Amino acid sequence: MSPVADTNILVFACRWCGLIGADGAGRRRTELPASFRVIPVECAGYVEPDAVIRAFASGAAGVAVLGCHVGGCRFNDANHPALKRLELLRTLLDTTGIGGDRLLLGFGTAHEHHQWADTIRDFHRHVEGLPSMESWMTSVAGDR
Amino acid sequence: MKKIGVFLCNCFGEIGRTVDLESIRKRLASDPSVGFVALRESLCMPGDAAEVRATLRERGVGRVLLGACSPYGRMETVRLGLAKEGVDMRKVRGADLREGCAWIHGKNPAGATRKAANQLDMELARLQNGQDSMDIDIRVRSEALVIGAGPAGLAAACGLAGMGIPVHLVDRGSAPGGLLNVVTKVYPTEVSGPAKIKSLVEMTGSSPLIRFYGKTKVASVKGYAGDFKVALAGPEGNTSLRAGAVVLATGARLLFPRGLYGYGKMKNVITQMEMERQFAAGNVACGNAVFIQCVGARCAERPYCSTICCPLSLKNAMRILDEAPGSTVTILHRDIMTPGSTLEAYYRKALHRGVRFVRFDAQRPPEIRGNGLVSGVEVFDVLSGVTRSIEADLLVLSTPLVADPESAALARMLEIPVDRHGFIAEVYPVHPVETRNDGVFICGTARWPASSDQAIAQGEAAAVKAASFLGKETVPALTMSRVPGTKLGHAEANAEACTGCGNCVAVCPYRACKLQRVGQRSVSRVIKVRCKACGSCMSVCPNGAMQIPEQNYRVTGAMIRRAFREVR
Numbered sequence: 147m148s149p150v151a152d153t154n155i156l157v158f159a160c161r162w163c164g165l166i167g168a169d170g171a172g173r174r175r176t177e178l179p180a181s182f183r184v185i186p187v188e189c190a191g192y193v194e195p196d197a198v199i200r201a202f203a204s205g206a207a208g209v210a211v212l213g214c215h216v217g218g219c220r221f222n223d224a225n226h227p228a229l230k231r232l233e234l235l236r237t238l239l240d241t242t243g244i245g246g247d248r249l250l251l252g253f254g255t256a257h258e259h260h261q262w263a264d265t266i267r268d269f270h271r272h273v274e275g276l277p278s279m280e281s282w283m284t285s286v287a288g289d290r
Numbered sequence: 291m292k293k294i295g296v297f298l299c300n301c302f303g304e305i306g307r308t309v310d311l312e313s314i315r316k317r318l319a320s321d322p323s324v325g326f327v328a329l330r331e332s333l334c335m336p337g338d339a340a341e342v343r344a345t346l347r348e349r350g351v352g353r354v355l356l357g358a359c360s361p362y363g364r365m366e367t368v369r370l371g372l373a374k375e376g377v378d379m380r381k382v383r384g385a386d387l388r389e390g391c392a393w394i395h396g397k398n399p400a401g402a403t404r405k406a407a408n409q410l411d412m413e414l415a416r417l418q419n420g421q422d423s424m425d426i427d428i429r430v431r432s433e434a435l436v437i438g439a440g441p442a443g444l445a446a447a448c449g450l451a452g453m454g455i456p457v458h459l460v461d462r463g464s465a466p467g468g469l470l471n472v473v474t475k476v477y478p479t480e481v482s483g484p485a486k487i488k489s490l491v492e493m494t495g496s497s498p499l500i501r502f503y504g505k506t507k508v509a510s511v512k513g514y515a516g517d518f519k520v521a522l523a524g525p526e527g528n529t530s531l532r533a534g535a536v537v538l539a540t541g542a543r544l545l546f547p548r549g550l551y552g553y554g555k556m557k558n559v560i561t562q563m564e565m566e567r568q569f570a571a572g573n574v575a576c577g578n579a580v581f582i583q584c585v586g587a588r589c590a591e592r593p594y595c596s597t598i599c600c601p602l603s604l605k606n607a608m609r610i611l612d613e614a615p616g617s618t619v620t621i622l623h624r625d626i627m628t629p630g631s632t633l634e635a636y637y638r639k640a641l642h643r644g645v646r647f648v649r650f651d652a653q654r655p656p657e658i659r660g661n662g663l664v665s666g667v668e669v670f671d672v673l674s675g676v677t678r679s680i681e682a683d684l685l686v687l688s689t690p691l692v693a694d695p696e697s698a699a700l701a702r703m704l705e706i707p708v709d710r711h712g713f714i715a716e717v718y719p720v721h722p723v724e725t726r727n728d729g730v731f732i733c734g735t736a737r738w739p740a741s742s743d744q745a746i747a748q749g750e751a752a753a754v755k756a757a758s759f760l761g762k763e764t765v766p767a768l769t770m771s772r773v774p775g776t777k778l779g780h781a782e783a784n785a786e787a788c789t790g791c792g793n794c795v796a797v798c799p800y801r802a803c804k805l806q807r808v809g810q811r812s813v814s815r816v817i818k819v820r821c822k823a824c825g826s827c828m829s830v831c832p833n834g835a836m837q838i839p840e841q842n843y844r845v846t847g848a849m850i851r852r853a854f855r856e857v858r
């Protein structure tokens with residue numbers, strides 16, 4: 147079991163927008179909290195709801211899925227149904243006690259590195275303010 | 291299995307200044323799957339690739355993990371450099387330690403080092419668990435089907451034939467030419483329609499590579515890029531043929547203004563099409579002519595501009611003044627749309643020629659007067675704020691081009707979408723003549739209102755796009771990517787695990803998943819040519835039956851588990 151840090155954030159970033167935003171922020175040497183890890187994906191369509199749950203079970207305190215604007219997807223709008231699936235997952239996160247607000251869905255274009263940096267900073271701050279995931283982890287462990 | 295070699299790049303201090311590469315080296319070296327870890331000053335400088343290649347040979351490692359910069363920095367250059375040296379690019383993966391780590395966590399070296407270790411670990415998971423998609427070669431039939439022989443289809447057919455590709459050119463009409471056949475003067479050059487496309491029509495008749503099928507429709511299309519099986523229904527019965535690519539150029543038609551401004555009730559209210567026919571018949575009306583623009587266009591139902599109607603009215607207005615001296619012409623418009631230098635000059639010419647322009651507001655459209663025949667128009671002139679009363683002996687309604695329902699049926703047959711107005715949708719704005727279905731191209735007014743010049747240019751573009759595919763004997767399916775570069779892989783359905791639920795079929799944005807009957811069961815199958823590796827099917831399969839080998843559930847699972855692993 148991974149240690150539970152209060153701000154561990156797992157970011158799924160699509161290769162056509164999210165990841166390019168991250169690259170732009172990097173080039174400008176925008177100082178960001180080192181709490182997040184990135185899994186590059188081809189498209190937000192890759193992110194199965196299951197993977198988000200597994201991320202929480204593996205020590206993430208927040209999960210962000212950053213893809214292209216709806217309508218700007220490189221894969222013929224594959225991000226649109228992905229967005230719907232993940233919004234549905236949010237309700238599930240609420241019922242399981244994890245909390246839907248630990249899932250962030252962000253959509254931007256490749257050029258919006260400022261937005262990217264702000265998204266990460268704001269989400270970091272938001273997750274930091276939430277109660278620790280430790281209690282949820284123990285409650286799940288106790289249920290077993 | 292051969293071990294993994296790791297190269298950590300210092301980037302002349304850009305990475306090593308923040309990230310403690312030495313501690314990372316030690317940590318990675320203890321991983322049993324790792325053969326060796328080398329620290330390097332750079333990876334992208336001349337000679338670096340050859341040195342890396344030599345090390346790989348010497349150590350006998352098969353897979354490579356690079357800890358360097360972002361994929362949009364120099365990482366792709368490094369991977370391509372290695373590929374040039376003969377290293378299989380699919381076996382080289384990189385973790386971003388510069389843009390994604392050192393440069394954004396410069397004030398937090400400990401945090402940056404932890405993150406770098408985790409990100410490298412995650413990419414290691416990709417090398418350990420990822421597999422390669424099996425590539426298949428698509429055999430390409432070097433023949434094309436062009437549907438519609440208007441200016442766009444003619445340009446596409448002649449372009450293809452010019453590149454040595456045999457073309458089957460199909461039109462439901464008896465002769466080629468499309469809408470231009472009715473136009474006696476084509477703006478802005480004012481040559482006749484048939485003269486404008488004379489050379490194309492001649493080539494269609496004379497080229498041994500073009501076969502024209504008049505009065506013919508497409509009955510069915512099956513198959514995929516490289517080999518479409520087509521059935522045609524013509525006057526001599528059905529013909530079947532095969533083509534590697536299909537160009538759709540079936541045009542559009544003018545909206546019929548039934549019930550608008552007295553059309554259909556009053557004889558002197560006509561459409562632009564009827565105006566063209568009157569010119570062709572040589573009976574140009576004399577008297578006071580009034581044109582109304584944007585009839586049924588740029589409104590809630592059809593918010594688009596039809597592109598051709600403004601220049602069309604300018605052309606016909608000047609023609610009336612020229613051919614019927616003593617006439618007056620007034621154009622009632624909401625905006626005059628004449629983009630580009632040529633059309634703008636055309637507008638100025640009309641102004642100088644004495645055409646009158648009155649601008650009205652969409653909320654206060656002109657009103658017609660008269661009984662049986664229109665005798666005049668009342669219009670509120672928004673520029674001067676007065677209501678004008680204009681005598682009219684002829685009222686011409688400029689209606690927009692609208693989609694042909696038959697084209698929408700063809701689109702369904704070809705498995706490509708139409709937009710909400712029924713025009714054929716391009717796949718993405720940066721691929722204007724390509725569609726969701728590889729091997730199917732679009733041009734002309736079937737995709738959007740366009741002038742004949744634009745339709746011809748699009749036809750030529752479609753020809754070049756089709757030829758770049760048809761010119762090859764075989765094409766690896768893995769290169770059939772919509773986005774730059776090759777695609778990641780393609781999805782593969784596990785027939786054992788699939789329960790035939792159809793989720794993947796519903797979600798696939800490229801119609802690449804199909805249910806197939808196997809004995810008593812339905813199982814999904816992926817058409818590799820179409821799959822673009824978007825991952826959607828993987829996400830919705832309840833049985834884990836859909837996987838893209840390069841980033842399968844084991845890869846993702848391992849990456850997630852390692853993301854926050856403690857670093858000692």
Ligand SMILES: Cc1cc2nc3c(=O)[nH]c(=O)nc-3n(C[C@H](O)[C@H](O)[C@H](O)COP(=O)(O)OP(=O)(O)OC[C@H]3O[C@@H](n4cnc5c(N)ncnc54)[C@H](O)[C@@H]3O)c2cc1C
Nearest residue numbers: 438440441442461462468469476477540541734735741742
């Ligand atoms: C009244 C009028 C005046 C115009 N004047 C000008 C002008 O002055 N200057 C200018 O630049 N543009 C003008 N245009 C626009 C011009 O006509 C179009 O831009 C041009 O014709 C578009 O070419 P296309 O090949 O895309 O379509 P089209 O010309 O419409 O050709 C489509 C062809 O496809 C065939 N077809 C359709 N459906 C099927 C099917 N299901 N199966 C088989 N075949 C099919 C049709 O028979 C037709 O031959 C005018 C248009 C109109 C309506």
Ligand code: SF4
Nearest residue numbers: 798821822824825827
């Ligand atoms: S990966 Fe995407 S394009 Fe490929 S079959 Fe699955 S849903 Fe279709």
Ligand code: SF4
Nearest residue numbers: 788789791792794831
């Ligand atoms: S989603 Fe999975 S189980 Fe359902 S049809 Fe597709 S591959 Fe089969």
